[in-house]
């Protein structure tokens with residue numbers, strides 16, 4: 006028996022639409038198009054309303070599954086950094102396995118800080134997308150070389166274990182402030198050489214911006230409290246301008262957060278055709294603000310969406326990010342497109358399309 010599937014919003018690959026749908030025999034998509042036209046062409050098809058959404062799968066472009074189901078922290082950003090450092094020993098495969106059960110999207114950009122978690126992803130992780138190996142370190146130059154050597158060996162091994170339908174391996178130099186310039190440059194060069202995707206947290210908190218511009222604010226105070234030197238990075242540049250100056254933006258990384266940016270930063274990002282992954286519930290929970298979405302849109306910067314980890318977000322479902330922003334007045338279909346087409350771009354995945362002949366398992370609905 007044929008069925009004509011419809012929903013409030015339909016995204017088959019070329020943008021969100023209303024009054025659209027597909028006809029299926031239960032295994033294969035036989036036709037896609039306007040609902041009325043499909044009803045005319047297939048008069049015997051049983052009309053089935055699938056709910057709020059029908060189409061390509063949504064992408065959660067940024068999370069940290071190995072932080073597990075940590076109680077969500079809400080408070081100032083430097084305290085959050087302390088909180089995550091405090092949970093570091095609890096990161097691991099068991100945490101990631103527990104968390105994936107609570108992550109409805111099956112295309113993920115996941116940051117992993119334990120080798121066993123990358124091994125698990127590549128062997129049997131039940132999702133596609135990218136698992137990014139996280140690198141960070143404020144270390145002397147001789148240690149940089151050792152970290153880069155170990156990173157290269159891991160990446161070369163992991164690349165050999167990628168499987169069809171599974172995730173790719175990528176690299177995530179954590180953030181502009183948590184790697185020395187030499188290590189950041191080295192990790193970016195390695196990603197380019199090995200042709201793996203890159204994802205960097207950047208311009209998340211006001212403290213990060215104050216640290217880079219003037220060595221002031223919460224992050225500078227955190228550095229002092231930890232006994233870390235304050236002359237590791239250049240001053241007078243925004244975090245985005247620093248990444249550009251370092252050559253890191255040439256490697257086309259996906260930038261996570263991009264909250265504390267000004268018009269000059271956004272112009273820079275547009276020039277590099279960068280994709281910014283926004284994690285709005287995490288940003289509001291950590292009191293760092295919300296990304297300037299209109300500024301990005303006017304500059305033509307692509308925005309994708311991620312939940313970030315359960316340490317800073319109440320769920321691992323990217324649909325909750327859509328609802329959160331829609332409640333703040335953003336256009337729901339536009340947000341859907343961020344989570345679908347921009348999400349794929351953020352992870353370096355080819356554009357997808359649901360069309361005649363597509364397998365019905367490729368169609369998501371809720």
Ligand SMILES: [Zn+2]
Pocket residue numbers: 067068069116206261313314
């Ligand atoms: Zn993150």
